[in-house]
Amino acid sequence: MVSDGKLVLENGSSVAVVGGGPAGSFFAYFAKMFAERLGTDIRVDIYEPRDFWSPGPIGCNMCGGIISESLVQNLALEGIDLPESMVQRGIDSYVLHMPEGSCHIATPLQEKRIAAVHRGGGPRTVVESKWDSFDAFLLKLAIEKGANFYNARVKEIGWSDGRPEVQAADEKPKPYDLLVGATGVNSPDLKLFEALGFNYSRPQVVKTYITELEFGSELVKKHFGSSMHVFLLNLPRLDFAALIPKGDFVTLCMLGRNIDKELISSFMEHPQVRRRFPPDWVQPANYCRCGPKMYFGEARQVFADRVVLVGDSGVSRLFKDGIGAAYKTAKAAARTAVFEGISAAAFRDHYFKECLLLNRDNRFGRAVFSVVHLIKHMKITSNSVLRVVEKEQDLPGEQRHMSMVLWDTFTGSAPYKSIFARSMKPAFLGRLALAHLGAYRRTSADGTDNTVAGRQAGG
Amino acid sequence: MDTGSLGKRYGDGEVIVREGEIGDRMFFIRSGHAKVTRVIGGNEVHIADLKEGDIFGEMAIFEREKRSATVRASGEAVILSIDKTGFLRRMHEDPSLVFRVLQQMSERIRRLDTELATLKSSM
Numbered sequence: 001m002v003s004d005g006k007l008v009l010e011n012g013s014s015v016a017v018v019g020g021g022p023a024g025s026f027f028a029y030f031a032k033m034f035a036e037r038l039g040t041d042i043r044v045d046i047y048e049p050r051d052f053w054s055p056g057p058i059g060c061n062m063c064g065g066i067i068s069e070s071l072v073q074n075l076a077l078e079g080i081d082l083p084e085s086m087v088q089r090g091i092d093s094y095v096l097h098m099p100e101g102s103c104h105i106a107t108p109l110q111e112k113r114i115a116a117v118h119r120g121g122g123p124r125t126v127v128e129s130k131w132d133s134f135d136a137f138l139l140k141l142a143i144e145k146g147a148n149f150y151n152a153r154v155k156e157i158g159w160s161d162g163r164p165e166v167q168a169a170d171e172k173p174k175p176y177d178l179l180v181g182a183t184g185v186n187s188p189d190l191k192l193f194e195a196l197g198f199n200y201s202r203p204q205v206v207k208t209y210i211t212e213l214e215f216g217s218e219l220v221k222k223h224f225g226s227s228m229h230v231f232l233l234n235l236p237r238l239d240f241a242a243l244i245p246k247g248d249f250v251t252l253c254m255l256g257r258n259i260d261k262e263l264i265s266s267f268m269e270h271p272q273v274r275r276r277f278p279p280d281w282v283q284p285a286n287y288c289r290c291g292p293k294m295y296f297g298e299a300r301q302v303f304a305d306r307v308v309l310v311g312d313s314g315v316s317r318l319f320k321d322g323i324g325a326a327y328k329t330a331k332a333a334a335r336t337a338v339f340e341g342i343s344a345a346a347f348r349d350h351y352f353k354e355c356l357l358l359n360r361d362n363r364f365g366r367a368v369f370s371v372v373h374l375i376k377h378m379k380i381t382s383n384s385v386l387r388v389v390e391k392e393q394d395l396p397g398e399q400r401h402m403s404m405v406l407w408d409t410f411t412g413s414a415p416y417k418s419i420f421a422r423s424m425k426p427a428f429l430g431r432l433a434l435a436h437l438g439a440y441r442r443t444s445a446d447g448t449d450n451t452v453a454g455r456q457a458g459g
Numbered sequence: 460m461d462t463g464s465l466g467k468r469y470g471d472g473e474v475i476v477r478e479g480e481i482g483d484r485m486f487f488i489r490s491g492h493a494k495v496t497r498v499i500g501g502n503e504v505h506i507a508d509l510k511e512g513d514i515f516g517e518m519a520i521f522e523r524e525k526r527s528a529t530v531r532a533s534g535e536a537v538i539l540s541i542d543k544t545g546f547l548r549r550m551h552e553d554p555s556l557v558f559r560v561l562q563q564m565s566e567r568i569r570r571l572d573t574e575l576a577t578l579k580s581s582m
Binding site: 034037069070072073074076077078079081082084087090109110111112113115328331332335357414 | 464465466467487489512514539540541542545546549552553555556557558559560
């Protein structure tokens with residue numbers, strides 16, 4: 001109900017959210033919260049065909065399932081606490097593995113501030129969930145705030161008298177004042193928005209590989225602890241990989257080009273990977289795996305009068321913290337819709353600013369990952385990085401420059417721009433150059449294996 | 460399911476922040492309670508009790524002053540810390556993030572007003 005031709009949300013206005021993952025639930029939650037603060041009563045309907053409550057992969061959103069430090073802190077500030085029944089493991093450190101060796105990097109505060117979760121009811125072998133699903137937790141928050149949930153696939157979206165309308169399976173089309181797209185990049189519903197006639201086109205994507213390795217909670221604790229394991233190995237086509245410990249499972253995420261059976265097998269058999277696993281462990285035949293698409297470059301035209309796209313289907317962060325980006329974009333869109341209006345101009349002037357910030361930050365992200373890629377292929381530089389990080393572990397937190405740059409790069413805890421700026425500081429570059437020179441001298445002087453790997457192998 | 464616990468666990472009576480220290484973060488109580496005390500004339504005076512969901516330590520961030528009070532866990536408490544730099548950056552990006560902090564500060568001011576009025580009326 002938008003009166004006098006003004007494109008604003010008023011008492012009785014209605015909003016349809018297509019997609020009940022984090023972006024959709026965050027949008028619904030914040031739209032209801034902001035409207036409540038203003039004393040405006042709006043109706044928010046969420047359409048989501050998946051079931052996040054049942055055990056097994058039926059509600060899986062095909063994701064690594066890491067909630068970044070910054071998002072955990074933001075949610076605490078919003079009054080949203082992530083319960084122990086849902087967080088499968090609190091992460092307080094990471095281990096960087098390179099062919100030249102490994103190093104353990106702890107947070108300066110020695111505090112668990114990263115959450116490892118399953119987005120749905122767990123992998124396919126789970127018949128009874130021990131932990132709650134993250135997506136179910138967020139959807140429940142939105143419902144408790146007053147949003148309506150329709151467990152149905154949207155069959156059609158279109159226009160009627162200048163207003164968007166949504167038709168769920170077996171239902172009549174329903175008109176709305178605002179339509180929100182929160183489908184992610186793996187949903188067939190994206191084409192419905194592309195056909196809506198406002199020049200939206202989906203974001204660029206890359207294919208990833210995700211699999212769940214079942215060890216049981218004791219072995220997960222013994223072999224992986226509360227550390228995320230990041231692998232920068234010199235395997236062709238592999239950019240990087242991570243092992244994320246959870247409850248009974250460890251999630252393996254691989255990112256690269258044309259990830260196929262051969263590359264997966266090379267990775268799993270690599271000595272640096274193999275030594276993480278229990279010696280007699282064999283991967284079961286029916287393990288859960290998928291090759292989802294991941295956001296890589298921005299979508300075109302993510303808003304129009306009465307329409308906005310949030311989360312991965314609009315703009316996200318490069319390689320990391322997609323859930324954090326869903327929170328940011330969904331909240332910015334909700335803030336715009338409630339306080340500024342639902343016209344294209346309002347979304348352009350307010351919501352799109354947030355998208356531009358993410359886009360610009362992703363440019364720095366590409367530069368950061370190019371450097372990571374380069375380091376991976378240069379043995380002496382890899383060694384220098386490992387040596388600097390090793391030495392830094394004895395320093396106070398604020399002086400662990402290299403460790404913190406790597407921590408933020410692989411956990412998504414800080415904007416890429418901040419990581420880039422810190423890695424360009426003369427002190428940072430100077431320390432790396434000195435370590436580099438030292439490593440070069442040692443290698444060329446005595447010909448012995450003075451690499452970190454050599455020392456680690458020799459005890 | 461202790462593996463899923465975020466933040467840091469403090470035992471009964473353990474100091475979370477100490478009066479006079481420089482503050483570089485604020486805190487969110489995930490579970491449990493905490494006791495706020497302040498040294499006045501050499502005596503430790505109990506000022507307030509904090510509960511699950513409360514945020515504290517924000518004054519040292521906004522005012523760039525030393526910690527004005529000591530906060531101890533009262534029973535076992537799980538506390539999540541929020542970095543000063545990250546918080547300030549995020550607050551400038553999204554001012555609505557401090558709504559709850561302001562709400563809690565407003566509640567404290569209202570409570571203090573009531574206590575002050577009670578004290579004045581009894582004088």
